Amino acid sequence: MPSTPAFPGGTILGYPRIGRRRELKRALEAHWSGRTSAAELAETLAALRLATARHLVALGLDAGDGSVPGSFSPYDHVLDAAVLLGIEPADRYFAAARGDATRPPLEMTKWFDTNYHYLVPEIGPGTPVSFADDAPVRWFTEAAQPADGGAPVVTRPVVVGPVTFLLLATAAPGAPEGFRPLDRLDDVVTAYGELLAALGAAGAPWVQLDEPALVADTATAGLAPGELAAAVERAYGSLTAVAGRPQILVAAPYGDLRTGDDDLLAVLAASDVEAIAVDLVRGEAPSRPVPGLATTTLVAGLIDGHNIWRADLAAHLDQAAALAATTGAGAVTVGTSTSLLHVPHDVDDETWDGTDGRDPRLAAWLAFADQKVTEVVTLANGLRHGADAVGAQLAAASAALADRAAAAGVVVPAVRDRAAALGDDDATRAPYAERAAAQADRLRLPALPTTTIGSFPQTPQIRAARNAWARGAATDAEYRTAMRDEIAAVITLQEELGLDVLVHGEPERNDMVQYFAEQLDGFAVTAGGWVQSYGSRCVRPPILWGDVSRPAPMTVEWTSYAQSLTTRPVKGMLTGPVTILAWSFVRDDLPLADVAAQVALALRDEVGDLTAAGTAVVQVDEPALRELLPLRRADQPAYLAWSVRAFRVATGGAGPDVQVHTHLCYSDFGEVIDAIDGLDADVTSLEAARSRMEIVPELHEAGYARGIGPGVWDIHSPRVPTTAEVTEQLTLAVRAVDPALVWANPDCGLKTRGYEETTASLRNLVAAAHAVRATL
Ligand SMILES: Nc1nc2c(c(=O)[nH]1)N[C@@H](CNc1ccc(C(=O)N[C@@H](CCC(=O)N[C@@H](CCC(=O)N[C@@H](CCC(=O)O)C(=O)O)C(=O)O)C(=O)O)cc1)CN2
Ligand code: MET
Numbered sequence: 001m002p003s004t005p006a007f008p009g010g011t012i013l014g015y016p017r018i019g020r021r022r023e024l025k026r027a028l029e030a031h032w033s034g035r036t037s038a039a040e041l042a043e044t045l046a047a048l049r050l051a052t053a054r055h056l057v058a059l060g061l062d063a064g065d066g067s068v069p070g071s072f073s074p075y076d077h078v079l080d081a082a083v084l085l086g087i088e089p090a091d092r093y094f095a096a097a098r099g100d101a102t103r104p105p106l107e108m109t110k111w112f113d114t115n116y117h118y119l120v121p122e123i124g125p126g127t128p129v130s131f132a133d134d135a136p137v138r139w140f141t142e143a144a145q146p147a148d149g150g151a152p153v154v155t156r157p158v159v160v161g162p163v164t165f166l167l168l169a170t171a172a173p174g175a176p177e178g179f180r181p182l183d184r185l186d187d188v189v190t191a192y193g194e195l196l197a198a199l200g201a202a203g204a205p206w207v208q209l210d211e212p213a214l215v216a217d218t219a220t221a222g223l224a225p226g227e228l229a230a231a232v233e234r235a236y237g238s239l240t241a242v243a244g245r246p247q248i249l250v251a252a253p254y255g256d257l258r259t260g261d262d263d264l265l266a267v268l269a270a271s272d273v274e275a276i277a278v279d280l281v282r283g284e285a286p287s288r289p290v291p292g293l294a295t296t297t298l299v300a301g302l303i304d305g306h307n308i309w310r311a312d313l314a315a316h317l318d319q320a321a322a323l324a325a326t327t328g329a330g331a332v333t334v335g336t337s338t339s340l341l342h343v344p345h346d347v348d349d350e351t352w353d354g355t356d357g358r359d360p361r362l363a364a365w366l367a368f369a370d371q372k373v374t375e376v377v378t379l380a381n382g383l384r385h386g387a388d389a390v391g392a393q394l395a396a397a398s399a400a401l402a403d404r405a406a407a408a409g410v411v412v413p414a415v416r417d418r419a420a421a422l423g424d425d426d427a428t429r430a431p432y433a434e435r436a437a438a439q440a441d442r443l444r445l446p447a448l449p450t451t452t453i454g455s456f457p458q459t460p461q462i463r464a465a466r467n468a469w470a471r472g473a474a475t476d477a478e479y480r481t482a483m484r485d486e487i488a489a490v491i492t493l494q495e496e497l498g499l500d501v502l503v504h505g506e507p508e509r510n511d512m513v514q515y516f517a518e519q520l521d522g523f524a525v526t527a528g529g530w531v532q533s534y535g536s537r538c539v540r541p542p543i544l545w546g547d548v549s550r551p552a553p554m555t556v557e558w559t560s561y562a563q564s565l566t567t568r569p570v571k572g573m574l575t576g577p578v579t580i581l582a583w584s585f586v587r588d589d590l591p592l593a594d595v596a597a598q599v600a601l602a603l604r605d606e607v608g609d610l611t612a613a614g615t616a617v618v619q620v621d622e623p624a625l626r627e628l629l630p631l632r633r634a635d636q637p638a639y640l641a642w643s644v645r646a647f648r649v650a651t652g653g654a655g656p657d658v659q660v661h662t663h664l665c666y667s668d669f670g671e672v673i674d675a676i677d678g679l680d681a682d683v684t685s686l687e688a689a690r691s692r693m694e695i696v697p698e699l700h701e702a703g704y705a706r707g708i709g710p711g712v713w714d715i716h717s718p719r720v721p722t723t724a725e726v727t728e729q730l731t732l733a734v735r736a737v738d739p740a741l742v743w744a745n746p747d748c749g750l751k752t753r754g755y756e757e758t759t760a761s762l763r764n765l766v767a768a769a770h771a772v773r774a775t776l
């Protein structure tokens, strides 16, 4: 048992891994393209790890007691755990992540309710499991005894916990019916026990085991009541019995440990783990003493790891100070609610002089990862030494909050009035039968129409043109010409391929959310606020800080230009309100439902302008519909009601002869099937290739009876599907539902692909659609 509280100077559950200048991205991509060797890559990553650990010490975390998390991963922390357990071979790490000639990549899916994506490990009853990779031990030693002779840092290795690992894993192909990954708990715990012994032998005082699945009903679906509690008790009973182990911090971010079927905080408190990190942003602190917690340090996750607003430090300090008494914890220290993986590095990396369109007032309202570390350190100091010891910091935080609350643009009466006046009529289109007839008449499409999801490859030339424009090295006119040339080429290519409903290809979009945020009032965007989305891929989530409105059309010019080049219909392409919120940092002073209505109204104006300009097909993408779904079932209906309504407000002004499409991807749709129907889109395209079209009968059984475009090829891999494969997929689809409803399209946009595989794949898609069409 710890005699003093663990991490008295505060701690964080994890730190961004991509590097403040995206060093990890650049190193990975250089290696994958063959420009650097595996040894060079390893050297760069080791330097990044060491620099990160020392940076966290410079920000105020203790260098000697395990307060600095060792939360690095070369690609994904769930894949790392699979390698640790020998389920994926260490020397084929990137093949598991990205696929190669010999194997497809592991499936990728959303990490809880975030825009981070993890690789889904596969495990069967016979999969050998052992302690197979000692990376956490090597990384610990590398910082504790640095080869450069510089300052050592005693880090706290961070590993996905055994229960969460198995709850996130899927049954390997060929596993017998009824097998569940959690059936392998004992084997996995044995391997983790060996890891703990090795860490202890290396001198690690602490290890952090992340168990976020314990807060999510969605991750634990299919377990009997009590089963999860029993698994946690069993796993941590074994792990705490390991001789020579480090002290164990169990972290439960993204929700509340106590609101599922089982009170898992009580189960963990009753175990011999030395510290438990709870998320007090998404969850609540227990208001009565928890048995067993008296011998445990509670790491109070007060600083939001999932958002970028500067915290109300005075309020948090009061809350922290009360926790020991109310919860019965033996000791309390301050931490982040989640890893800081989800926020950019440093507010001070942006320029705030107003010259590049960023409102200088925002600088004082924000806290990125580094500012959050400082907030944690301040609160921990306040907790130890009293509020007076940090009086100046508390006052500065309060002043920034007051400034933000009163700032112009935060409340815009005209926007509030318009949202308040919305009625059911605004969210209701003509009956589907009437729409279908009007659209058939206007569009005259063949059976099994072919289309794509919107983006075509974002080539290095496109990125370079945008980069030059942003730097002032190219004029507006030059940039516009470059994008129009790209659009023209994309239209020509689609006509040559014989696609039926064309797209303009989205070359002008840096990102499907940021592009809109840059043009909407109420948003700010960063120049370098990168956040890892998966592997080497990053996004710069915009900051939604004020009431949202649309000063001018955002997409009409590009879409109209594309339509002027062809007689085939060109789809207008918009990002939906829920996805815009999900992939932004959203204000915390207004209910999400109200913010969504404002964004929906801005999009409604855009749909109006597009259709007035003659656009007959408008797609409103909602790939993040599933992402914002609350992790607890009880909270889901309210979310689904406002999210569906926002989509319907955005599209509700479209006349019956306008075909509204939507697109969803990156998730299991099971839990949102009714909501998909509720969107009332005329055509829905979904990711389906990796699940052999299962979504088609599922949607049909749920009563969905409008157009459906199950993705027939997995665009996340460079592999070109054969015509025969696509034909088979389409055949499955037309057998499952009325063939008149089926569309042929890829899984998702093509922006991350190259032209070579894109052209070949689309050629096969069109050939397959024609072949199946002939059989109808
Ligand atoms: N926001 C968001 N979330 C999402 C998705 C999405 O599309 N957007 N898709 C899903 C999966 N996630 C993804 C996330 C990112 C990327 C992606 O391709 N990201 C790009 C960056 C996209 C971008 O912002 N591009 C900018 C800036 C590009 C850039 O890095 N430019 C260079 C310079 C380039 C040059 O001069 O050649 C630089 O700044 O250093 C642009 O095109 O303008 C990357 O990491 O490489 C793909 C999928 C789910 N979540
Ligand atoms: C992540 S969903 C992407 C949809 C978007 N229209 C595209 O094709 O890129």
Ligand SMILES: [Zn+2]
Residues within 6 Å of the ligand: 453, 623, 663, 664, 665, 666, 747, 748, 749
């Ligand atoms: Zn998609």
